[in-house]
Amino acid sequence: MSIIHWGQPWKMSDGTWGEFQTSYFENVRNHGSIPMINWASQKLGAGVNQSDFQLRDIYNGNHDTYIRRWATAAKNWGHPLFLRFNHEMNGWWYPWGEGKLSTGAIVNGNSSGDFVRAWRHVHNIFESVGATNVTWVWAPNHMGTSTQYPSLSTIYPGDAYVDWTGFSVYNKYSTWAGLNPLLTGSGGMTWYRNTYNLILTVAPNKPIMLAEWAPLEAGDGGIKKAAWITDAL
Numbered sequence: 001m002s003i004i005h006w007g008q009p010w011k012m013s014d015g016t017w018g019e020f021q022t023s024y025f026e027n028v029r030n031h032g033s034i035p036m037i038n039w040a041s042q043k044l045g046a047g048v049n050q051s052d053f054q055l056r057d058i059y060n061g062n063h064d065t066y067i068r069r070w071a072t073a074a075k076n077w078g079h080p081l082f083l084r085f086n087h088e089m090n091g092w093w094y095p096w097g098e099g100k101l102s103t104g105a106i107v108n109g110n111s112s113g114d115f116v117r118a119w120r121h122v123h124n125i126f127e128s129v130g131a132t133n134v135t136w137v138w139a140p141n142h143m144g145t146s147t148q149y150p151s152l153s154t155i156y157p158g159d160a161y162v163d164w165t166g167f168s169v170y171n172k173y174s175t176w177a178g179l180n181p182l183l184t185g186s187g188g189m190t191w192y193r194n195t196y197n198l199i200l201t202v203a204p205n206k207p208i209m210l211a212e213w214a215p216l217e218a219g220d221g222g223i224k225k226a227a228w229i230t231d232a233l
Contacts, residue, residue, distance in 0.1 A: 003082065004028045005211075007038035010053070010066060013045040017066050020073030029079055036082035036137065036211075039070075041118075042095045048107055050095040055114035059121040067125050075131040083134045084211060085122060088141040088168055089115050090149050098155050100148045112154060119157040138203070139166035139211040142182065142195040156202045165203045166211035167195055171228060179213070179232035 008018045028035040041063070042053050057063065074081065092099035092107040098115045100106055119138075126134055138157065143149050156162070169182045181187030184194045199208060213232070218224035 001031075001033050003036050004031065004033045005036040005038070005082075005084075007040060009040045009042050009044040010063065011043040013043065015043075018070075020070050020077070022073065022077055025077055025079070025081060034080055034082060036084055038084045038087050040094070040096070041086055048093060048095055048097075050108060053095045054108055055096055055098075055110045055118040058118035059114070061121075064125065067122055068129060071126040071131045071134075072129045074126070074134055075129055078133055080133055080135065082137050082164070084137040084139050084166070085119065086115070087139045087211065089155055090140040090143065090152065092148060098150045100150075102148075112150065115155045116157050120161055123157070123161045135163045136161065137164045137166055137209070137211065138162045139168065139209075140195075140199075142167050142169045143193040143198055145191055145193055152198050152202045159203065159205065162203060162206060164209055165199050165206045166209035167199060168212035169195070169210065170213065171215035176215075176218070176224070176228075178228070 006024070008021065010018055012018055025035050041058060042050055052062075058067075074083075086094070086096040088094060089097055090099055091097050092101055095108045096110070096115065096118070097107045098110055098112060106112065123136060140152060140155070143152070169179070171177050171179070171182060175188070177189055178187065181189040182192065183196045185192040186194075196208075215225050215228040
């Protein structure tokens with residue numbers, strides 16, 4: 001595997017901070033792969049509404065000591081890694097999101113523009129400690145037609161702050177949609193927009209990855225799922 005991917009919250013459920021997992025990164029490198037980590041500004045298991053992890057808490061410097069410590073450890077490790085920071089930020093299911101709840105309010109008391117400010121703040125700290133081995137992956141969820149989703153242009157930090165783009169896409173519907181309709185909103189998937197083109201519009205010069213993707217189980221022992229993956233590839 002070229003990339004081995006896992007996640008880590010900033011704060012664990014017991015209240016301790018999630019430090020840079022040197023042994024994990026080293027094991028992945030020894031396997032011949034590049035690590036990619038979902039680095040998530042939240043307390044694990046504490047739900048969506050987290051007053052200590054609103055986006056403004058990040059760019060106001062409340063967590064700078066932790067961010068700098070983690071970034072310095074990444075620099076000291078010294079090998080390439082993908083940092084998929086605060087993924088699916090266009091949704092309303094994580095504390096760092098800028099998606100809107102059914103009430104019309106942005107999740108967790110965040111405001112429009114907060115995500116970009118928080119991302120740039122964290123990125124600048126990594127630059128300040130010299131963590132140039134980190135590749136920054138900006139990866140929203142694939143876009144629905146719902147007005148709960150913000151425009152991607154309002155949550156893109158800018159080319160100077162992003163190395164790769166990507167997005168999450170899952171076949172989780174009884175219609176058993178192929179990958180292409182899920183990427184592009186075609187083939188009858190009218191509740192999805194063409195996320196692929198939307199990302200290319202905001203970041204036309206960046207490489208793009210499918211940061212998360214999979215089909216559900218079909219209850220047939222895996223035959224249909226395997227065919228879906230083959231077709232996708």
